[in-house]
Amino acid sequence: MTGPLPLVFEAPRRGKPPRHLADLSAEDRAAVAAELGEPAFRLKQVANHYFGRLERDPSTMTDLPAASRGRIVETLLPALLTPVRTMEADKGTTRKTLWRLFDGALVESVLMRYPDRATVCVSSQAGCGMACPFCATGQGGLERNMSTAEIVDQVVDAAGAMARGEIPGGVGRLSNVVFMGMGEPLANYRAVMGAVRRMVAPAPDGLGLSARNITVSTVGLVPRINQLATEGIPVTLALSLHAPDDELRSELVPINTRWTVHEAVEAAWNYARTTKRRVSIEYAMMRDINDQAWRADLLADVLQAYGDWGWVHVNLIPLNPTPGSKWTASRREDEREFVRRLEARGIPTTVRDTRGRDIDGACGQLAAAE
Numbered sequence: 422m423t424g425p426l427p428l429v430f431e432a433p434r435r436g437k438p439p440r441h442l443a444d445l446s447a448e449d450r451a452a453v454a455a456e457l458g459e460p461a462f463r464l465k466q467v468a469n470h471y472f473g474r475l476e477r478d479p480s481t482m483t484d485l486p487a488a489s490r491g492r493i494v495e496t497l498l499p500a501l502l503t504p505v506r507t508m509e510a511d512k513g514t515t516r517k518t519l520w521r522l523f524d525g526a527l528v529e530s531v532l533m534r535y536p537d538r539a540t541v542c543v544s545s546q547a548g549c550g551m552a553c554p555f556c557a558t559g560q561g562g563l564e565r566n567m568s569t570a571e572i573v574d575q576v577v578d579a580a581g582a583m584a585r586g587e588i589p590g591g592v593g594r595l596s597n598v599v600f601m602g603m604g605e606p607l608a609n610y611r612a613v614m615g616a617v618r619r620m621v622a623p624a625p626d627g628l629g630l631s632a633r634n635i636t637v638s639t640v641g642l643v644p645r646i647n648q649l650a651t652e653g654i655p656v657t658l659a660l661s662l663h664a665p666d667d668e669l670r671s672e673l674v675p676i677n678t679r680w681t682v683h684e685a686v687e688a689a690w691n692y693a694r695t696t697k698r699r700v701s702i703e704y705a706m707m708r709d710i711n712d713q714a715w716r717a718d719l720l721a722d723v724l725q726a727y728g729d730w731g732w733v734h735v736n737l738i739p740l741n742p743t744p745g746s747k748w749t750a751s752r753r754e755d756e757r758e759f760v761r762r763l764e765a766r767g768i769p770t771t772v773r774d775t776r777g778r779d780i781d782g783a784c785g786q787l788a789a790a791e
């Protein structure tokens with residue numbers, strides 16, 4: 422715990438988050454420069470500081486004219502995320518931040534440093550409308566969509582923390598982004614795609630991350646998965662399946678009553694085929710609910726209906742029980758048997774580590790508890 426920072430209670434503000442550099446397309450940038458009465462290259466300079474140097478403090482931007490520096494930065498880089506508190510685990514290599522947005526909405530992100538990579542888990546919505554009963558965020562409903570810049574700013578903050586050596590292990594680079602924080606990214610498609618574009622664009626237009634190192638995780642909004650396949654940005658797709666049969670999946674992932682297991686898996690397969698990217702199937706292991714050996718066999722059947730050319734791998738997530746929930750994590754032996762059966766069928770299977778569990782920072786556990 423490095424917080425708690427003082428909490429400021431503000432009446433919720435209505436309207437859109439302030440416009441930010443990260444929201445702007447190339448054409449928008451020219452218009453905003455004109456609006457500011459500044460030459461177009463000013464925006465390039467500010468972009469260089471924000472995306473390239475991961476810096477937003479005007480006093481360091483000595484290439485901007487001193488007289489208008491404050492105004493330029495205020496206009497282009499308004500503070501979108503205010504830290505409410507941070508929590509650390511794993512000797513400081515996992516850091517969760519609770520952010521307050523301009524209107525008082527609360528979201529969280531988690532930075533995890535590993536020996537070979539650093540990943541930030543970001544939120545795409547305040548709350549979530551998908552109502553999965555085992556997920557902490559699903560319980561409160563959707564508050565609102567986040568803007569592109571609100572999403573990007575979580576990544577810039579994490580990249581800055583790595584670059585400034587704030588995370589034990591010395592100066593490093595943020596390499597991966599996963600949309601596994603609060604919200605359903607494909608239900609906020611435009612803003613999420615805008616954020617992905619900023620992440621993959623080379624500096625100074627963006628962060629220069631590799632698309633394959635960005636994972637978009639979804640409950641399975643089929644038309645949006647199909648749309649994502651046509652974007653020409655081969656992000657990694659993760660489908661939160663959690664059950665191979667419609668009866669159980671409709672209980673665990675209610676959107677299944679709209680798009681079935683078969684439809685969701687077919688869209689994932691189509692994504693793999695189109696983008697040549699291996700898709701990840703997320704499966705939260707819940708004791709005596711979805712972890713039976715026969716369900717492992719059924720899962721293998723469902724996935725192999727689309728061939729065994731390596732289009733998919735399964736990522737088992739040990740369930741993080743949320744307070745008051747009737748679901749709990751699987752027994753070790755059941756988990757092992759589940760893995761064994763999938764692997765026996767030639768399906769690559771991994772079990773997710775439980776980073777940040779003790780700070781409720783593990784995937785699916787992010788819920789603003791303030």
Ligand code: SAH
Binds near residue numbers: 659
């Ligand atoms: N809306 C997206 C992102 C959600 S969080 C999606 O559903 O994919 C990322 C993953 O964490 C999802 O697979 C989600 O089902 C899973 N998850 C949610 N709550 C969980 C919990 N309590 N324990 C383990 N995984 C959980």
